[in-house]
Amino acid sequence: MAPLKKAIEALDPAPDKKNQLTLALNLLSELSEQKVAQFTEKIESDLRTAGTIENRTVPVTEILANHSEYRAYVKSDAGKIATEVMSAMKNFLAGGSDAILDGIGKLVTTGLEAIIGAGSGSQQEMKSYYIVVQKFGMVRFDIRAWSRQIEANGITSQIETCMAIVAYKSSVDVKKLSFNSFLVLYQDQLAKIGIPEADWDKYLTEAEAMYKKLGGNTGNDQAMEMESAVYRMAPGYLYGTLWEDLSKDVPKPVLSNLLKN
Numbered sequence: 001m002a003p004l005k006k007a008i009e010a011l012d013p014a015p016d017k018k019n020q021l022t023l024a025l026n027l028l029s030e031l032s033e034q035k036v037a038q039f040t041e042k043i044e045s046d047l048r049t050a051g052t053i054e055n056r057t058v059p060v061t062e063i064l065a066n067h068s069e070y071r072a073y074v075k076s077d078a079g080k081i082a083t084e085v086m087s088a089m090k091n092f093l094a095g096g097s098d099a100i101l102d103g104i105g106k107l108v109t110t111g112l113e114a115i116i117g118a119g120s121g122s123q124q125e126m127k128s129y130y131i132v133v134q135k136f137g138m139v140r141f142d143i144r145a146w147s148r149q150i151e152a153n154g155i156t157s158q159i160e161t162c163m164a165i166v167a168y169k170s171s172v173d174v175k176k177l178s179f180n181s182f183l184v185l186y187q188d189q190l191a192k193i194g195i196p197e198a199d200w201d202k203y204l205t206e207a208e209a210m211y212k213k214l215g216g217n218t219g220n221d222q223a224m225e226m227e228s229a230v231y232r233m234a235p236g237y238l239y240g241t242l243w244e245d246l247s248k249d250v251p252k253p254v255l256s257n258l259l260k261n
Contacts, residue, residue: 032070039144039166060170070164096132103193115147123148126240138172174216189236
């Protein structure tokens with residue numbers, strides 16, 4: 001697996017195909033960049049409105065860091081993709097429990113492998129977010145990924161799929177999240193990422209202590225009470241074209257003609 005530009009530079013098509021392939025690859029690169037820009041805008045919009053009636057997801061105070069990249073690979077590299085991506089993501093999220101990060105990594109890996117293996121000539125998207133209790137704080141981790149299968153003579157020897165990934169790390173605003181909602185959502189996430197039920201008490205106790213340390217309200221303040229609302233997007237779940245309809249987010253197939261020739 002290599003960054004898309006390096007993979008493009010490694011191609012050496014026949015002279016009669018060079019112009020056509022160069023145009024197709026430039027479009028592919030531009031489309032990947034567009035997806036990164038689109039995901040960046042969507043995640044930042046989600047974070048700005050998180051915790052409101054329109055966006056019932058875990059609220060945040062501010063964005064702490066972000067990471068984006070797009071890559072290209074052939075089938076023989078497919079097994080390495082999710083592993084390498086999650087290795088980078090774990091460094092991005094350093095500070096949380098290894099078991100929690102491993103669980104998140106496994107679930108995200110499942111999502112990435114699903115969109116990668118969705119079939120030739122297709123493009124798929126995935127999005128997900130998680131709550132991570134760190135030593136001195138609590139963060140929300142958002143990730144969006146896009147994968148496009150390529151069918152083009154002269155390209156597939158080096159590139160068969162391209163993928164764009166954007167991730168954000170933000171501080172959780174516990175003052176806008178009721179205690180009951182927090183515990184319910186966090187317990188549900190523990191189950192989704194594969195943490196054994198016997199260990200839930202340990203992680204929930206740690207999460208409760210951090211919630212209180214950060215000034216969370218354990219009372220019944222209705223202004224902070226959100227558990228009565230249905231969370232449209234709960235932490236620890238996979239969403240996307242293979243799990244729900246995200247057709248509005250999928251760009252028009254501007255490469256369809258070039259990449260099928």
